[in-house]
Amino acid sequence: MLNLPDPKRLLGEDRADGSIYSDPDLYDMEMDRIFMHNWIWVAHKSDLPEPGDFITTFVGSHPVIVSRDRKGAVHVMLNRCRHRAATVCELKHGKTASFVCPYHGWAYGLDGALRGVPHQDGYTGQLDKSKLPLVALRVEEYNGLIFATFDKEIMSLDAWLGRAKPWIDLFMKQGAGWPVKTMGEHKFTFPGNWKIQLENTTDAYHFPIVHKSFLDSVDQETQNTFDFVGGAGFVEDLGHGHSVMVMIPELVDLDEGLDAPIPERFTELATELAKDYPDEQVRKIVRAVGGSGFNLNLFPNLACSMAFFRVLRPLSVMETEIRHIAIGMDGGPDIANEVRLRLHEHFQGPMGFGTPDDAEAWDRVQRGSLAGKDISILLNRGIGHEAQREDGNLFSDVSAETGMRAAYKQWLVAMTEEVGE
Amino acid sequence: MSITLEDAVALITLEADMLDHGDFHDWLKLYTPDGRYVVPIDPNAEDFEKVLNYAYDDAEMREKRVVRLLSGRSISAAPPARTVRLLSRYRMMDSSETSCTLRCAQMLQELRQGRVHDYAANLNYRLEMTNDGLKIALKVVRLLISTEALTAVSYIL
Ligand code: FES
Ligand SMILES: [Fe+2]
Numbered sequence: 001m002l003n004l005p006d007p008k009r010l011l012g013e014d015r016a017d018g019s020i021y022s023d024p025d026l027y028d029m030e031m032d033r034i035f036m037h038n039w040i041w042v043a044h045k046s047d048l049p050e051p052g053d054f055i056t057t058f059v060g061s062h063p064v065i066v067s068r069d070r071k072g073a074v075h076v077m078l079n080r081c082r083h084r085a086a087t088v089c090e091l092k093h094g095k096t097a098s099f100v101c102p103y104h105g106w107a108y109g110l111d112g113a114l115r116g117v118p119h120q121d122g123y124t125g126q127l128d129k130s131k132l133p134l135v136a137l138r139v140e141e142y143n144g145l146i147f148a149t150f151d152k153e154i155m156s157l158d159a160w161l162g163r164a165k166p167w168i169d170l171f172m173k174q175g176a177g178w179p180v181k182t183m184g185e186h187k188f189t190f191p192g193n194w195k196i197q198l199e200n201t202t203d204a205y206h207f208p209i210v211h212k213s214f215l216d217s218v219d220q221e222t223q224n225t226f227d228f229v230g231g232a233g234f235v236e237d238l239g240h241g242h243s244v245m246v247m248i249p250e251l252v253d254l255d256e257g258l259d260a261p262i263p264e265r266f267t268e269l270a271t272e273l274a275k276d277y278p279d280e281q282v283r284k285i286v287r288a289v290g291g292s293g294f295n296l297n298l299f300p301n302l303a304c305s306m307a308f309f310r311v312l313r314p315l316s317v318m319e320t321e322i323r324h325i326a327i328g329m330d331g332g333p334d335i336a337n338e339v340r341l342r343l344h345e346h347f348q349g350p351m352g353f354g355t356p357d358d359a360e361a362w363d364r365v366q367r368g369s370l371a372g373k374d375i376s377i378l379l380n381r382g383i384g385h386e387a388q389r390e391d392g393n394l395f396s397d398v399s400a401e402t403g404m405r406a407a408y409k410q411w412l413v414a415m416t417e418e419v420g421e
Numbered sequence: 422m423s424i425t426l427e428d429a430v431a432l433i434t435l436e437a438d439m440l441d442h443g444d445f446h447d448w449l450k451l452y453t454p455d456g457r458y459v460v461p462i463d464p465n466a467e468d469f470e471k472v473l474n475y476a477y478d479d480a481e482m483r484e485k486r487v488v489r490l491l492s493g494r495s496i497s498a499a500p501p502a503r504t505v506r507l508l509s510r511y512r513m514m515d516s517s518e519t520s521c522t523l524r525c526a527q528m529l530q531e532l533r534q535g536r537v538h539d540y541a542a543n544l545n546y547r548l549e550m551t552n553d554g555l556k557i558a559l560k561v562v563r564l565l566i567s568t569e570a571l572t573a574v575s576y577i578l
Contacts, residue, residue, distance in 0.1 A: 092568070184463075185462075186473070187569070187571070213489040213498075345476060346482075351475040353495075356498075357495050359497065360573065
């Protein structure tokens with residue numbers, strides 16, 4: 001094709017051209033090269049715990065069904081009837097034995113196999129049901145996180161997550177010994193490009209500025225905990241566009257530091273828990289309730305962000321949907337899970353004390369970026385003192401833009417790689 | 422005598438007026454000390470404490486919300502969104518001398534950053550007669566689009 005934008009010309013080591021947020025042709029390339037040729041997060045295993053459970057969601061712009069079949073295997077299939085393309089399911093989640101298309105009644109199994117076609121004799125032998133299952137994507141799972149991709153050739157999920165895997169394992173310690181489960185979500189859109197949000201999850205620099213009014217609303221001890229810019233944390237490039245931003249180093253491993261004093265805001269919870277659990281377990285639960293001290297940004301659409309999952313979905317070049325999925329302890333004490341819900345409501349979502357201010361900042365980035373032409377967005381913070389770990393990971397201070405540089409490096413790889421035929 | 426529809430409507434209309442005109446400190450006084458302001462996500466939710474909501478505010482959180490809106494320290498609320506809301510379609514579900522349950526519709530239009538948003542909602546109120554007169558013990562804002570994607574709402578519905 002002629003006239004495709006050249007991603008290489010838009011991205012430097014330490015900057016990007018402002019048009020990356022608003023060029024519709026570039027966006028079309030992204031939806032193909034990034035969202036159809038990388039592992040895209042679709043669900044947490046607790047979203048479909050039992051055989052017959054399903055959810056509907058999207059892989060990039062493509063509507064899909066994620067289902068668990070009778071044997072427990074997870075399938076991700078395009079939500080598109082093989083007859084004349086009607087979506088076969090419009091429920092957000094549910095339990096079923098089959099998906100029956102509402103138009104002419106073709107029926108598909110939980111694994112997508114076409115099982116029944118009304119009045120099949122009308123095809124006089126010219127319809128081979130075995131050749132017309134719902135179109136399946138590749139599915140792989142790591143520690144409860146389910147990903148799918150259209151691409152049959154890309155590396156395994158395990159290899160793709162690579163050095164991010166130990167961080168996923170650390171994040172899941174929020175189960176405090178129980179499995180992690182999702183507990184509902186806040187969903188909202190903002191009028192801006194998806195990469196603005198991708199950057200934000202690895203941007204500690206904005207926290208004390210944008211979240212002043214949130215910080216005003218918590219006690220002094222919590223304010224100190226969140227006073228991490230200039231602290232001992234760091235941002236580390238984990239490869240493949242993934243990065244971790246450690247804001248509160250003491251809260252990286254939730255199994256450690258159990259002797260640390262219980263923060264005042266959790267003393268009431270601890271007292272309640274002490275009626276049913278031994279001291280050591282109370283401490284473990286309370287620590288888990290507070291969440292992890294880091295944001296793990298997984299390219300391109302998921303972040304394991306302190307105490308919740310952040311999922312982004314591009315809707316158009318200048319509109320993005322964000323979901324903040326609450327998580328808790330599956331089988332853990334209700335009172336502890338309820339505290340987690342209240343903490344989530346306090347900061348997250350369209351009526352939280354944090355998210356609306358983030359959304360306002362992203363909105364402004366989008367609008368500001370339309371001013372002028374050929375003006376760069378700077379991505380160079382912390383580059384001067386960036387160093388390398390033994391395993392090769394680049395890292396810098398907590399407010400460095402190392403994580404953004406990591407994501408854009410991978411963005412360029414994806415956008416310039418030879419794809420398919 | 423049971424609480425009348427007229428008295429109940431007078432209270433919630435006053436609330437609507439205060440919220441549209443930014444009289445947030447006075448708004449706080451309309452609630453009982455253990456009153457709740459709730460914006461649920463799940464249209465069928467009743468046991469709000471056990472599920473994720475958009476807002477589940479006790480007195481402390483309501484007060485914090487007001488401080489935040491008036492502080493000038495929240496970029497999404499400085500300047501605040503302007504809102505105009507209309508309540509209508511009132512129905513008293515039950516009423517006694519001490520409390521009543523009222524249902525009505527709310528149509529709200531918001532203007533912020535040159536963009537207009539509309540939010541339709543069913544409101545459910547539990548009102549209680551106190552020594553200080555009729556107060557709000559529970560306000561549940563059931564947004565028509567609660568299960569869809571919202572945009573940032575830095576004001577009180
Ligand atoms: S489109 Fe599905 S059965 Fe015809
Ligand atoms: Fe933020």
